[in-house]
Amino acid sequence: MTAAELIAQVQSQYEGELTEAEARPDSQAWVGVPSVDVQKMAQFIVDAWGPVHLSTITGNDRGGHVDVIYHFVADGVSLNLRAAVDKAVDEVDTITRIVPAAIMYEREVQDMFGVTIAGHPDPRRLILPEDWPEGDYPLRRDDTGAEEGEENNG
Amino acid sequence: MAKLSFPIGPQHPALKEPENLRFTVDGELVVDADIRIGYVHRSIERSCSERNYVQDLYLCERVCGICSNAHTLAFCQAVEAIVGVEIPERAQWIRMLMHEFERIHSHMLWLGVAGHEIGFETLFMYVWRDREVIQDILETVSGNRGHYAMTMLGGVRYDITDEMVGKIREGLQFLRDRAEHYADIATSEQTFLQRTANVGAVSGERCVELGACGPVLRASGVGYDVRRAFPYLQYDKVEFPIRTSELCDVLGRTLVRVREVIDACDICFQCLDMMPEGDVNMRFPRKVPEGEAVVRIEAQRGELIYYVRSNGTDVPERVKIRTPTLANLPVSLEMVKGGQIADIPIAFASIDPCFSCTDRMVELDDVNSGDSRTMTWSELVKLGRRA
Numbered sequence A: 001m002t003a004a005e006l007i008a009q010v011q012s013q014y015e016g017e018l019t020e021a022e023a024r025p026d027s028q029a030w031v032g033v034p035s036v037d038v039q040k041m042a043q044f045i046v047d048a049w050g051p052v053h054l055s056t057i058t059g060n061d062r063g064g065h066v067d068v069i070y071h072f073v074a075d076g077v078s079l080n081l082r083a084a085v086d087k088a089v090d091e092v093d094t095i096t097r098i099v100p101a102a103i104m105y106e107r108e109v110q111d112m113f114g115v116t117i118a119g120h121p122d123p124r125r126l127i128l129p130e131d132w133p134e135g136d137y138p139l140r141r142d143d144t145g146a147e148e149g150e151e152n153n154g
Numbered sequence B: 001m002a003k004l005s006f007p008i009g010p011q012h013p014a015l016k017e018p019e020n021l022r023f024t025v026d027g028e029l030v031v032d033a034d035i036r037i038g039y040v041h042r043s044i045e046r047s048c049s050e051r052n053y054v055q056d057l058y059l060c061e062r063v064c065g066i067c068s069n070a071h072t073l074a075f076c077q078a079v080e081a082i083v084g085v086e087i088p089e090r091a092q093w094i095r096m097l098m099h100e101f102e103r104i105h106s107h108m109l110w111l112g113v114a115g116h117e118i119g120f121e122t123l124f125m126y127v128w129r130d131r132e133v134i135q136d137i138l139e140t141v142s143g144n145r146g147h148y149a150m151t152m153l154g155g156v157r158y159d160i161t162d163e164m165v166g167k168i169r170e171g172l173q174f175l176r177d178r179a180e181h182y183a184d185i186a187t188s189e190q191t192f193l194q195r196t197a198n199v200g201a202v203s204g205e206r207c208v209e210l211g212a213c214g215p216v217l218r219a220s221g222v223g224y225d226v227r228r229a230f231p232y233l234q235y236d237k238v239e240f241p242i243r244t245s246e247l248c249d250v251l252g253r254t255l256v257r258v259r260e261v262i263d264a265c266d267i268c269f270q271c272l273d274m275m276p277e278g279d280v281n282m283r284f285p286r287k288v289p290e291g292e293a294v295v296r297i298e299a300q301r302g303e304l305i306y307y308v309r310s311n312g313t314d315v316p317e318r319v320k321i322r323t324p325t326l327a328n329l330p331v332s333l334e335m336v337k338g339g340q341i342a343d344i345p346i347a348f349a350s351i352d353p354c355f356s357c358t359d360r361m362v363e364l365d366d367v368n369s370g371d372s373r374t375m376t377w378s379e380l381v382k383l384g385r386r387a
Helices: A003-013 A035-049 A102-113 B044-048 B053-061 B068-083 B089-117 B121-142 B162-188 B190-196 B204-209 B214-218 B250-274 B324-336 B341-349 B377-386
Strands: A020-023 A028-034 A053-061 A065-074 A077-086 A091-093 A116-118 B003-008 B019-026 B029-037 B291-299 B302-310 B318-322 B361-366 B372-376
Touching (some): A035 A091, A053 B302, A053 B318, A053 B324, A077 B291, A102 B324, B053 B068, B053 B318, B068 B089, B068 B291, B068 B302, B089 B121, B089 B162, B204 B214, B214 B302
Parallel strands (some): A091 A116
Antiparallel strands (some): A020 A028, A065 A077, B019 B029
């Protein structure tokens, strides 16, 4: 299957809003959904192409929202699913029950970006230490690093 | 008998990702395992978005000491994809050669470590002696035994001269013969078979579900190899088999890796034959236009994925790295469940997380009575060798 065919299948069969659907020249398929529809889209992907491979989940602070990008391999195509999570909401549903491989990656996004993964079966911290201050997310752009008076060896 | 829960770590013997492992055991049987990572988080991703692309290249090289070339390769492929340039063909072939050299050195390093973990020190000594040959080749080509700094934006730093080619061919032929010998040992030596067959077993379906990759996935019978699934560089021009095994255990993972050494030698021979003359690098812009790219490559430990987003300046907006070890961690927990305590070291080593044998504190804690006794990692390894 090619990226263009995959995009066509998503456009014809997926019932819901798509914020983005593009087959790029480098044979990457990019699909975007509103952040509330992530579970629905993940279910659609698994139903359509079987047990897909989830490579990782990327978070990216874009100012007003956090881009959460799920990098799948579906039927031999690199499928990237993007959900823009508004910072006022700061929450996205877990897909771990649909795609078990997401378990670590979702915890990583929750740790580093402060996007709550609603319904995650194991929402403990993955990377940050237990005594890390609440509400301080290292990969958010408004995070300025060490406070004044703290030692910063960076 | 009461169930015991004990931790290994936080200084887990993994070089790039130390972990805290907690095992629940019933007698000698492991019934549950849990993992906690992040103890040497170096904030490389954040640092990447505060430095320019050339500085990031050096930073990415230092994500891992064993697969340093794989990281620079993935980073360069991603940035070059955003800029939309094609690097000179000779440079692509040289990148492939470096990629396969690194696979050979890493798999041989792993085989030695695996021998060490099961107390087969002879294997460890011989494999690491032979590994010096590929280290010499890497040094000849790049000037370094590690952190080769060979891949650069727009190509590779050094050319491979005719004098080098003779030495490379000779070395690779030696390594290929030795790898065949080690494949024989792995399938016939009782000492090895008894410690690896049916140890750390995990099914192919479970591997796919949990997102495993690389030799771990292939050793459970799933033929996913990025070099074939998403060909990069010139991999669509060379012939190589995808090595899989239906054994699903440590023995299967060993066989896949040893056979991949043989294949890597064959790929290198093809590269040397097919490499055209020409430039090995090109001028590369300092500023990268706005865009994003996802790049997967088959590093020696498995699928390595980079996501790079640029914003038109000379500093990337976001660099996301997912190393193969993270993908293989969930499945490594499955491997030890249901096995013996003594098999923990080799089962974990079988995902190739850079085991070192520094002393580790292991506390065997009786959750019911509150009694605890302490074992060091070396004592646990000794227990592993007695079994």
